[in-house]
Amino acid sequence: MFWVAAVLGEVGCDRLARFGAMNSRIRSSETRHPTGPTAGEGGDFVPERLAVPALLKLAMVVAAAGAVLVAIGPLVGVLRSAPPPAYGSGPLLVVLAVLPVLVAAGLLVAGRPIGAAGVLVGVAFLAPGRALLDLQLAADALVASRPELVVPTQLVPLAAGVGTWLLVAGHVLTFAAGAMVVVRAGAQPGTAVAAEFEDSEPESRKRLLGWGLVFGGLAAIGLLMPPFRSDNAYLLDVDLANGPGLVIAGGLLIVLAALLGCVFAGTARSSKMGRGVLVGVAVAVFTFLLPAQVAGSAVDWLHADWRSYMATAGALGLVVTVVWPSGLAVKRKESVPIAESGGRMHRTAGVFALLAGAAAILGQATDLFVVEIPTDVPINQTDELIILSGVRPGSFANGLLLPSAILVIALGILLLIKPISRIFRPMLGVAWVAIPLAAFLALDAVVTATSTSGAIRAGAGTWWTLLAVLFALGAAICAGAAGAIERDDVDLTDRPSNMILMAPLAAAVLFAIGAFGLPTMRAEQYAAPGIWSNFRIASWGLVIAVIAVIIATVLAARSRPPRAAALLFGTAGLVAVHALEVPMTGGRAEGSAAAAGTWLSLATIAALVISAFVALAVRPEPARRT
16 A cells, blocks of 8 residues: 555645555655654655454463463372472573563564464464373373472372473463464554555565475474483483383474464565464474473483484574574575476475485384383383293384385475476375385384383384385475465466366265275284274374375365366375285284285275376366356
8 A cells, every 4th residue: 555655646636545554554755744653764764563463362361371371280290199390490491481572562562463363373382292291291290201390209190280281271271362363463454454464465474484494404303303212211301212202292293383373474565474383383493492400400310312402403494584684585586487497396306205215214214112121110020021032023014104105205306306306295285195105104003012011112114114104294385385376376266176076086985984994804803093993193194194195185176177186196106005014014924814904995086086187187167257
């Protein structure tokens, strides 16, 4: 509106220009001699303060309440009759608890409500994972490994105190505050704040996405690493491979949330919101890691692990991305053509796919778990029998990593070939799920084996598997970003659904629900992980895969024919990996044979392939205009 009013003022349309200025968030230059707080020196004008949306004000109150709960939780005690923490962490925890709200409030006072809302959203991304980690205090505090809160002194069960539930409630309120302002910073349509989201800023968004993925990826790698090593038998090292279930789930959710937060920041319609989200993610990573890192440096029997400081460096990089002029642009230049920008994302996705495939192959070729003499826990009779037997444990659970690696490597190579990269990009957008599908099956075996004895520890294959999941996620993010860039140059209006596709797609969805919901293998004394029953770590891979299939089929019905076919072929590749579970991992159980899930997987593949050919052969008719 400001630019419209200025142009109209040049041609003499005074009244219309003043009317536009009254409705704009920036005063028009129609008034030649301004007065008041919006006038700068020499007659220059500065932006007016945007009116703070009522929902954002409420979100600030909710976030402040959550911060107070997180601050007082450790003070009132997270456990009943609990021993003290490893160091005097109380003041530090209070400061870190209120820091995100103080940052958001500072931006709000400075007249940047969109940035303040972004901070709340960014912090909210990590809140669910932190809540799961705090719930471990209620499940079994002896293996929670939280030196800033409590250090057990004996192997006696410790009951959760009021402070634990205050921490969990605080994280819930933090998440709720971010959810309240995730859409248009909580503003109503037609307001000045909502208008900030109407004008796309592709160059700024691309820079935020690019550097956000770089530093967010660095932070994610650091978050996977333990912040300290312990010499105290009552305080175990933080281990996302061998730890308790809630610690594993919470830790991995935090890693995933940090990456997704950076993607959200780079794809937000307003770069102001995107910058705020990056700040929120950085602050959340910093406040989550610092207490454990301080413990590793300040406590004699704890030793800091430098690898976790990659997360701190990544968080600082996100802040630099925000405050650096032009969003870390190396030099000012004209806008990069959409085709060139999309090509870069295709190549980046291809590289990530190759890395994911290579890591998956190493995860399949190396040992998932090994036998070691435990030094951090007392040795029991079972440990002695396993150590003295000299038996090297084997596992067939990682066999599915090989076909999933072949699939993503093939697609990664195709994405590096510029003339055809756009054709195969949708395939990778869904086929990458084959990596976590196979990885969760392998990790399930690791958790089961390590829980039976302290002498069985995660081997190199476990870490390669986790790295493969991380690289696959990076490939998915870049493939999705490339698709978003492509759609910026495509007219998406009046795109009809292909009704002829509905029948085979519906059949594919129904078959897929059975394929992933029912066991693929049957054998005596073998209970397969499932979605409806016997839910285990491997079940998460099944859940992710079936959701991916459903989403892909829905998108295919509304996609352009070539993209729809590619999407469906990629989905068929994902299901094909699942169908190979019996031949690739059947050695896990004696007398194994294919079950209903395998046959339904084959039916799903057939339905998806038929749907892909229908999408290519029968094009939807354009909608008629009346």
